[in-house]
Amino acid sequence: METILQITDLEVSYGSVVALKDITFNVKSGEIVVLVGANGAGKTTTLRAISGLVKPKKGEIIFEGKRIDHLHPHKIVRLGISHAPEGRRIFGTLTVYENLMLGAYTQKQIDKNTLEWIYNLFPRLKERSKQLAGTLSGGEQQMLAVGRALMSKPKLLLLDEPSLGLSPALTKIIFDTVKQIRNSGVTILMVEQNAKAALKFANRGYVLEVGKIVLSGTSEELLSSQKVVEAYLGRK
Amino acid sequence: MEIFLQQIVNGLAIGSIYALVAIGYTMVYGVMKLINFAHGDLVALAAYVGLTVLMQAFGMHLSNLWAVILMFTVTAMFISLFGIILERLAYRPLRKAPRLSAVVSALGASLAIENGIMLIWGPNIKVFPSNIFPSTRWHISGVVINSTQIAILLLSIILMIALYIFINRTKIGTAIRASAIDQDAAKLMGINVNGIIIAIFALGSFLGSIGGLFIGIYYRELYFQMGWIYGLNAFIAAIIGGIGNIPGAMLGGMLLGIFNVLIAGYVSNTWSEALTFALLIIILIIKPTGILGERVAEKV
Numbered sequence: 001m002e003t004i005l006q007i008t009d010l011e012v013s014y015g016s017v018v019a020l021k022d023i024t025f026n027v028k029s030g031e032i033v034v035l036v037g038a039n040g041a042g043k044t045t046t047l048r049a050i051s052g053l054v055k056p057k058k059g060e061i062i063f064e065g066k067r068i069d070h071l072h073p074h075k076i077v078r079l080g081i082s083h084a085p086e087g088r089r090i091f092g093t094l095t096v097y098e099n100l101m102l103g104a105y106t107q108k109q110i111d112k113n114t115l116e117w118i119y120n121l122f123p124r125l126k127e128r129s130k131q132l133a134g135t136l137s138g139g140e141q142q143m144l145a146v147g148r149a150l151m152s153k154p155k156l157l158l159l160d161e162p163s164l165g166l167s168p169a170l171t172k173i174i175f176d177t178v179k180q181i182r183n184s185g186v187t188i189l190m191v192e193q194n195a196k197a198a199l200k201f202a203n204r205g206y207v208l209e210v211g212k213i214v215l216s217g218t219s220e221e222l223l224s225s226q227k228v229v230e231a232y233l234g235r236k
Numbered sequence: 237m238e239i240f241l242q243q244i245v246n247g248l249a250i251g252s253i254y255a256l257v258a259i260g261y262t263m264v265y266g267v268m269k270l271i272n273f274a275h276g277d278l279v280a281l282a283a284y285v286g287l288t289v290l291m292q293a294f295g296m297h298l299s300n301l302w303a304v305i306l307m308f309t310v311t312a313m314f315i316s317l318f319g320i321i322l323e324r325l326a327y328r329p330l331r332k333a334p335r336l337s338a339v340v341s342a343l344g345a346s347l348a349i350e351n352g353i354m355l356i357w358g359p360n361i362k363v364f365p366s367n368i369f370p371s372t373r374w375h376i377s378g379v380v381i382n383s384t385q386i387a388i389l390l391l392s393i394i395l396m397i398a399l400y401i402f403i404n405r406t407k408i409g410t411a412i413r414a415s416a417i418d419q420d421a422a423k424l425m426g427i428n429v430n431g432i433i434i435a436i437f438a439l440g441s442f443l444g445s446i447g448g449l450f451i452g453i454y455y456r457e458l459y460f461q462m463g464w465i466y467g468l469n470a471f472i473a474a475i476i477g478g479i480g481n482i483p484g485a486m487l488g489g490m491l492l493g494i495f496n497v498l499i500a501g502y503v504s505n506t507w508s509e510a511l512t513f514a515l516l517i518i519i520l521i522i523k524p525t526g527i528l529g530e531r532v533a534e535k536v
Binding site for chain 2: 089090101149
């Protein structure tokens with residue numbers, strides 16, 4: 001498998017606070033890769049650096065052989081990276097349909113097939129397409145955030161805590177959909193507090209601790225690692 | 237009753253000028269959370285530039301109609317460009333600075349434009365010619381409407397409808413609304429937020445320039461500090477309607493125009509400003525977000 005995203009020695013700081021240091025990892029085409037770690041470990045910052053919302057102080061981010069760490073976010077979207085951010089960040093006073101249309105902002109015209117595909121993944125969005133997005137339930141907002149990110153037909157999808165605040169049943173629906181999205185050919189890099197569930201369907205994972213990667217491996221390796229189980233997955 | 241209706245007609249003409257100017261405040265605030273204090277002075281500048289263009293056009297013996305068309309096009313283009321330059325020089329360097337720095341910069345830009353007008357056109361009052369529109373008047377059941385009022389109302393309404401359609405029905409309009417809600421999320425959609433900010437400054441300045449020309453045509457007297465007082469009224473109109481909300485700015489402008497005229501007609505001109513602020517305070521006490529301004533709560 002070829003590497004779609006390569007991150008080397010990435011360093012990000014907010015003012016004098018170092019958020020990420022010497023982060024090196026990669027994502028291969030067709031994979032689901034999970035970033036695991038406690039709050040404040042730098043998972044969200046990593047995604048924000050990839051999509052260009054924060055500028056790295058040092059290091060390289062290479063997407064499909066092209067260096068992207070100096071690009072503006074709107075240019076990065078055009079290259080094929082889509083980011084469903086932490087807290088969903090849907091446009092609450094716009095309708096569900098308008099939110100989806102904005103997801104396709106980089107496209108010359110709306111691809112009917114993509115829209116149909118997203119409506120199939122999340123039939124709720126079709127039912128509520130004329131409703132204001134802010135009136136959706138938490139789970140529906142998450143569906144909208146993911147669906148909106150898919151409208152740009154990304155090659156790489158960044159998902160930040162897609163199960164945050166959702167019931168176990170809804171979490172399962174979201175995770176099943178993430179698998180479906182991967183199976184349709186989209187590579188996924190996700191941050192997930194529900195690490196055990198995420199690792200069960202992911203290919204590989206990286207464990208972050210205060211801005212550094214402390215452990216990496218395939219999902220099986222991480223799930224069976226004593227350290228990971230104790231620190232992040234809860235004893236069983 | 238006839239006097240009352242007459243006041244309403246006058247109020248609508250003034251109100252539509254306020255509305256055009258208020259849109260500029262509200263759009264910039266909506267996306268940047270910045271009060272562009274220089275907007276009023278840009279409106280004043282438009283009136284002065286318009287007068288100069290008009291005089292040049294008359295000097296070239298153009299017909300009234302062509303002179304007016306030339307005045308509107310040249311002024312609108314010039315002021316839109318001026319708005320873009322203003323953003324580039326006064327606000328973009330401070331995009332990441334604390335909010336207060338941008339406010340100070342806005343006030344500085346306002347003073348610079350105001351004094352610039354004084355340096356170029358002098359401190360004395362300039363007067364617009366009175367014969368720009370034909371002096372036709374219509375008497376409709378005791379109410380007198382003149383052609384200037386009709387022109388102001390019609391053109392304002394057309395512009396506002398066009399803006400409403402642009403904001404609500406086009407891709408760029410949706411991108412403007414998205415940028416007003418959440419800039420980072422808008423960037424993640426692939427929207428060039430810098431481009432959007434340039435667009436709203438151009439659009440706001442364009443509508444403001446039309447407002448400034450209407451002020452010149454309607455009130456006729458131009459003085460270099462006029463931007464401050466018209467700007468303040470339009471700004472209040474934007475707050476009354478709900479700042480950040482475009483239909484709110486239109487509604488607020490109309491309401492304030494009618495209110496001003498009624499106060500002047502039934503109470504006294506000297507009280508007009510004080511009561512304008514009283515109205516603002518009352519509306520903000522009853523509805524702190526303004527009449528149309530409201531935020532849909534986002535569920536977690």
